[in-house]
Amino acid sequence: MSLMTPRAHVIGDPIAHSKSPLIHGFWLEKLGIAAEYVRVHVTSEELAKYIAASKADPRWIGSNVTMPHKQAIIPLLDRLHPLAKKLGAVNTVVRAKDGALVGYNTDTDGFLEPLREVLGKQHLFRMARILGTGGAARAIIAGLADQGFTLVVAGRNPDKARDLLDELAPKGEHHAISLDHFAQATDFTFDDRDQCFDLVVNASPLGMLGNPPLAFDWSHAPPGSVAYDIVTSPLDTQFLKNARDAGFETINGYAMLIGQAATAFEKFFGKPPPREYDAELMEILTA
Template identity: 40%
Template sequence: MKPYAEVIGDPIAQSKSPRIHRFWLDQIGMDADYRSFHVKPSDLAAYFDDRRDDPAWRGCNITVPHKLAALDHVADPGDVRGSIGAINTVFRGEDLRWIGTNTDAAGFHAPIAGLDLTRQPVCVIGAGGAARAILFALSKLGVGRVTILNRNPLKAAALLATFGLKGDALPLTAPVPPARLLVNASTLGMTGQPPLTIDLAPLPEDAVVYDAVYAPIETPLLAQAHDRGLDTVDGLEMLVGQAALAFELFFGVEAPRTRDDELRELLLA
């Protein structure tokens, strides 16, 4: 049986990960596969139990709502639980253990690596698994005050404390602060999810709006930012960045990034 990896979540139909990984596998001529698999929260333990006995399984990417719960089913030698607190990738380590890690933080940072956020105010929407990775990355960049908008402000306040960030935890209905960077780390605005209702008027002219949602690519949030002439980063950039790191963990070779423009066209088709 050919080696394979997959992405799991609930829902999962929106995932573009199979297209990304299959594109790269085709480019390098590797006889392997990458697929999606629908896993409900009640079936997560059974999923890992089934896959452990499959020698062809190279691991999986993890999307909502399993990024926290999956930690209970894999080894954590890098103490991701104690740092980010959520995983998005499981792979086989050298000692044959299944290891959990998180490639979201690096995937998030790559598109804004040239943006100086030192002591700059940031606003993050959401407090789930993706937000944990994003806040972890922000904590390493020396940002200024961080405002988290979330349905449950208490949960958001706990995350600020976890990552040693100064700022405010406010409900989703609160106005956006004049942030240099605004990041939607929630599923709001995703196809099949509730819309993200937000007014970007308070943002300064040099603000960057970053939406981690990639289905659709042009979310209402990004459309509003474009109407204001603000710089934007869409969810595809973060998705491809984190996928490249996972691809190497699964298949033992670097993802061929020289044809990213062609890959993007494929994902947008």
């Protein structure tokens, strides 16, 4: 690599666990692009200094942003994409042609990507049960509301769930409920779900390594539902295993991870990633 090789980063605290360099590096190699994508450990106290140093580096083209910087970085940027402004969170910063730092949020695109085929079909009704009220839930609520879903958002604090719906999905008859509601079995008889699409999403850290499991009884899911867990460690969570045991299709957290990375990659390097190699990439990620 030359001294002027374009370079992008992923920043956070911690950051050693990030799979982003592996994903972006894989695509760069496949496309033969001479560029770098590396992890940079940045604490909250170092964030402003990091941005100043990056702006002064002619090689730097942008950064992906992980916790705890998704909100804190906003005042350090010049412009926000409308979705990032709506969500109040940035996970991708790009240096524009005029030198301005522009903040984006690619989480919504990433979450929706594995659903694009089914969402391209006509449905009489769409409903999503979203479990969690954190930052990821914000992107998911906004995205699914725009896709015509009726939403049921469940959290430990139903008032917070209601506030998210009022802010991000003010149109439609959406519902806020306690997360505990889904922990116990139900004998509810679902109506005919033909031509309907139902989605159950774990948008919380429950089930992630070091966190308690997510208590969800699959009797609450209509026939034909799809289970989607954004957790990536472990990749095959108990939530997904229980869903498969109950006969439901599943989507794991790498789908969203790769999807949001694909949107960021094109913003950084000016070309879409070579998605025909997704199977090979998944083998590397899960090795």
